[in-house]
Amino acid sequence: MELAAAAHPSQSSIFLMASSVAEKPQASDEPAPPFRSWRLLVTFLFSIQEWVSSVAVSCFSFWRPPSALQLPVPMENARQLLDGCSSDSDCQAGLYCFSCGLFNSVCVRQTASDQFKIVNTSLPFNKYAFLTTHNSFAITGEPSRTGIPRITFANQEDNVTQQLNNGVRALMLDTYDFEGDIWLCHSNGGECNAFTAFEPAIDTMKEIETFLSLNPSEIVTLILEDYVKTPNGLTKLFNDSGLLKYWFPVSNMPTNGQDWPFVSDMVAKNQRLIVFTSRKFKQHTEGIAYQWNYMVENQYGDGGIKAGTCFNRAESAPLNDTNKSLVLVNYFPSTPIRQIACEHNSEPLFDMLITCHGVASNRWANFVAVDFYKRSDGGGVFEATDMLNGKLLCGRSDVHLCTAGSPS
Secondary structure, rough: OOOOHHHHOOOOOOHOOOOOOOOOOOOOOOOOOOOOOOHHHEEEEEEEEHHHHHHEEEEHOOOHHHHHHHOOOOOOOOHHHHHOOHHHHHHHEEEEEOOOOOOOOOEEEEOOOOHHHHHOOOOEHHHHEEEOOOOOOOOOOOOOOOOOOOOOOOOEOOOOOHHHHOOOOEEEEEEEEEEEEEEEOOOOOOOOOOOEEEHHHHHHHHHHHHHHHHHHHOOOOEEEEEEEEOOOOOHHHHHHHOOHHHOOOOOHHOOOOOOOEEHHHHOOOOOOOOEOOOEOOHHHHHOOOHHHEEEEEOOOHHHHHOOOOOOOOOOOOOOOOOOOEEEEEEEOOOOHHHHHHHHOOOOOHHHHHHHHHHHOOOOOOOEEEEOOOOOOOOHHHHHHHHHHHHHHHHHOOOOOHHHHOOOO
């Protein structure tokens, strides 16, 4: 695509200077098809595949080609980005020790930069970029809450509190009616099952409430794939969890491509929770913003990771529709496999953000959604978000270059 000059910086220089069985369309107002048993079989087979992959990686990780052996690193100094390591404690703050594939372990990023502190909060909300986790609730190793073994995919490794503490600021959640309550499920066909359920939604909402309470300058966005049919079910959920006091009202959301309110004003008014639903009628009945009235979004799953192409998902307006002020870029495969997520969350992600920028009328993404967000070969999605904020806030290749005195 165009914008070759906008390629991302090296993965060390800038930082050191400063849902469903197979991915599915989000809920619409149309009735969902019945759950099909073959999807359960596919899920089971892929679960076995991931387990086998995990065992294989663990076994082969003991082997290193001679040319790849790491030289000793002085232990008196914490190791920096891309330095060799043997444990998390070897790495400086904001990094952890990780091996992408069969390569040696190095220190890679695990926390996001705070764009509000690096620059300021005096710009409209749509002038910033935010790290987003796909299926934020679908966590590897999460114990079953139904007593039935879970047979579905996981997309993340950290719990929601850990994600937020590491700088994730937008969460993709799938909400369903289940057992007389609202649950977060990674299901198919619009129905939650005991073997696809993760947890009651209120548990996650309370985690978010605690984070917002402890961090009074932060803003969190929720993007709901919404299958809840209970009248006012989501309203009750947000009320019971204590989140309504942070609610950003639909009446304050801009239309016709206008700018959003200033972040500083949103914080001052304590309107720090933005919620989007995939159900259009709920904007009228519950005051929850219909997602595609306000943002454009590229294709999710395998269709969204084809190099050199970027097109809208079916529910979204075309990416070049500038009547929508926000841009969301998905970058994850249809089948989430932890062992290869680091490859997706590295250079190909940067390339896709540049491609989508050109397609979206030269607009940089405000949200970038990934699986297993901490896995990369270096800077990963954290560096990608730094690039987006740099482009949005000052036209530079990294947000750390937006400060006074930064090198040209």
